[in-house]
Amino acid sequence: MKKLTPADPEARSDDLVAENVAKLKALFPELITEGPNGAAVNVDVLKQLVGDATVTDCDEKYGLNWHGKRQARQLALTPSTGTLRPAPEDSVDWDTTQNLVIEGDNLEVLKLLQKSYAGKVKLIYIDPPYNTGKDFVYPDNFQDSIKNYLELTGQVEGGRKISSNTEASGRFHTDWLNMMYPRLKLARNLLREDGVLFISIDDGEIGHLRTLCDEVFGAENFCGVIKRRAARKTAFLRKRMTDMCDYVVAYVRSDAAAPLSAGQVSDGTRPVFNEGNTVSVRVLRSGAIAKCGDGTYNAGTYAARSLSFELLDDLKVTDGRVARDVRIRGPWRINQETLDRTLFVTRNLGLRRTMLPEELDQAKLLNDLLDDNTCYNEKGSEELQQLFEATVFNNPKPRGLIEYLASAAGVKEKELVLDFFAGSGTTGHAVMAQNAADGGNRRYILVQLPEPVDPENKEQKVAADFCDKLGKPRNIAELTKERLRRAARKIQDENPQFAGDLGFRVFKLDTSNIRAWNPKPDDLEAELFAHQDHIVEGRSEADILYELLLKLGLDLCVPIQEKEVKSQGTEGKKYTVYAVGYGVLIACLSEEIAVDDVEALGQGIVGWRKELAPAGETTCVFRDSAFADDEAKTNLAAILNQNGIANVRSL
Known part of the structure; x- marks a missing residue:
């Protein structure tokens, strides 16, 4: 028999206000918004719904607003009160490496990096916490973020409970936006003029993220959204639709950035007709390749996919070649000169042309990642399992995804890659692996909060036990560093001739070394x-x-x-x-x-x-x-x- 306590819902009276809000939301979803203390009613919208003509449109404007936005913007402008202390004992090849791993609240770290790295980063990739309605460990204190960080990491007494980020609080989106906004503002300053930003996100916040990035980076610098198949199989946990994909949102710093490339074009064919083009006559020359089979094809109208064209002469094919010149009327997308330089490939008279020499080796534009098995999360889990022989992270991003994005952004010699939600360290691993593959010397900066892992938490127990096995504090940053150490050894074993940089310098966020005047x-x-x-x-x-x-x-x-x-x-x-x-x-x-x-x-x-x-x-x-x-x-x-x-x- 269960004993009721005052905390049990059954022991409390009904929340009539919550019920009324739920009823209003069911009838008029636009009426309910987020306020400082939870769900709030937009009075102006209510007046409009009941026909009150006193509502004006003076405050209407396009944009994304939420409670705390002004404070979040100011937070990005507030100088840091901390510093980064070197930790050679945690580092690899301290004296020679050009890579950085920084432990600390990434908001403070981004502030500290402004002078040294402004306008120097070629690629920023981040995989921020998805807004699942659970707690996420970035509860910025608008008065003193360094104090907040020290409390979270147990470096000072008086730690406080992390604010809950539940949908029932009415701040489901607000908390996440307040966390992301100042970080994106600071991150933009670090990008080079030709720099690229990639953000992994799911469908919970992609709409808000797009609008947020439009404001921070400018809508004109939006490149597109890459749809990525994250899992081979669905978990069948969704209520209405399966969830097997997430997204990578892409922005550039300015027009100086090159087009995002998905590799090089090496061969292929191109269409010759385009719907809506002016209909004209071109001549298919004798000797063109014809894969439609030998024989004679009578003059007349034929279809090329949804388009039609007309043979004005009989087309005779001998030994896979056009036997004599043939006039063709259609909505051509190429001129006669281009036509004369190319050989036609015809299947059931579906006309296409071979590519011109100057078109070969051009960059293919970036597209979705739906069938690339190197970019599944399962691949990321396999990679970590090989390194740790344990499941220390759930659904880590695969190395192949970061390598693909770095290639798309054109990250080359000595250029810098930044990830300020480093997690398992996939970005650093990918940069080192790519350097070993092509002899490059790209650099990385990873930032990770030493977020504690709890052995009493079922999902975190393996990670906590692994930290104990290493003799290290139980936090994610320790696992990030260990992954990089093991990845470096594996890369060196697989590439014994590689003499490049496989190390990293560790710095830890702390209060300034210079004493502030704060007398009692x-x-x-x-x-x-x-x-x-x-x-x-x-x-x-x-x-x-x-x-x-x-x-x-x-x-x-x-x-x-x-x-x-x-x-x-x-x-x-x-x-x-x-x-x-x-x-x-x-x-x-x-x-x-x-x-x-x-x-x-x-x-x-x-x-x-x-x-x-x-x-x-x-x-x-x-x-x-x-x-x-x-x-x-x-x-x-x-x-x-x-x-x-x-x-x-x-x-």
Whole structure:
């Protein structure tokens, strides 16, 4: 016997408001919209439905609006409060690789990448969470997204429950749109002028996504929608129609992007007639190929598919060739010159022409993926099963799909591919595999939230157990990195001669290394002393250095060199100096710089810069708290300025 509790529906009275809303929605679907607290009634529409003439059209305009859109737009414009901390211990070939894997909320990461990678990405592919009505882990806090990320990943105390995204909440579409809008705004900035965006989506949000992307990228930059058969067999779970396909929506950054290619044309034929064209007479020359069989075909009217044409002369065929010239009247799409350069192929007198030499090897435009077994989700599952020997992800995108899209976008040497919903890491795997296949050196950036996997959740148990087996935290980002490690080993084993890049640098989103001024009013004196050093306690020189790269707009894989400069003192102290990008940035992040060592340090930096001979200006950076007094700081700046280094900064 079940015991009722106050939480059980049977123990509560009927929700009359919900019933009334449901009845109104059944009668007038356009009447119900989404509001801040759930389903809402559009009063203006209600007035129109009952014939109230006071409703005006002053607010009517074409577009997609939802609750929170203004805040979502502002969120994309709000500066990031975080940084990316290097994690060499999680990386592969840290010193040489040009690939990046970034753990963190992709909204914050996209903000941080703006200076360094704006206008540099050739292809963005994303497979965002499909809006299934279940929770999705991107509940942006409009006040402090970095705090939200830290709470989700357990790096601070006081974690909060993730907002539910259920259809019953009345925010089924609103939550998803608020999640996607700022990310797409930021992603657009990263694309090159000839860049391409592909987004995998199902039929639940494709309509909204199209309208959203039209607003962000411009409707004129919409390329089309690729219909992809995602499964070989249907699950028969749909109420009215089977669901075996999803979609890939394609946009370009601008007209500078080339047509999306589905490979090269190598052979084939082309039609010669076109409905609606002016009817005229052309001559089919003697010697043209004829596959209609030897014999004589009497003059008269014949059909070519739905079109008709007229033989004005008898057509005689001998040994598969036209025996003499024949006049033909029809709605020709080619002129006599083109006709003379081509050989006709005729089957039951259905006339077609062979392709001209200049038409061969032209690009075929992109089309649907309905019969390509390399693009089924089952193929993606097979690929992961081979790598992990376990089902750690459900329905991962197959490598073949990403390779197809990258080829369509024309991603070539040293060009950059970005995926900020990295998931199982298929995009990175595909880029490495394609490089191994053709000897290329394409690069990738993957961004993945370290979303926890729960061993108590039936669908996540295998993934959680696998993380335990690896001795890693239970989250998706760890599985992403492990997939890339295993894929790299497999690619190397299968291509032993390949000497390209199979590594990746790992960075993790965290709060800034530079301490923000946020004093406690009850103990201002203590706060002043605590903020004497502007660097957060426990942060390494590498942490600070890579934050400088982000702030100065330098690539996170730019070469970094180290050199020790000896002091002039009797203690023989040495100062570590870093040169980034062959001298574009020079930094000494020592915690203390003795007054007597200012001259030696300054001259050491000047001499090394001359050796490096950077192409542009050099920025020099030091810890502000490292100097004993302002005089020492001024003297060092003067030495550098006198030797052509004018841009000197302190943290």
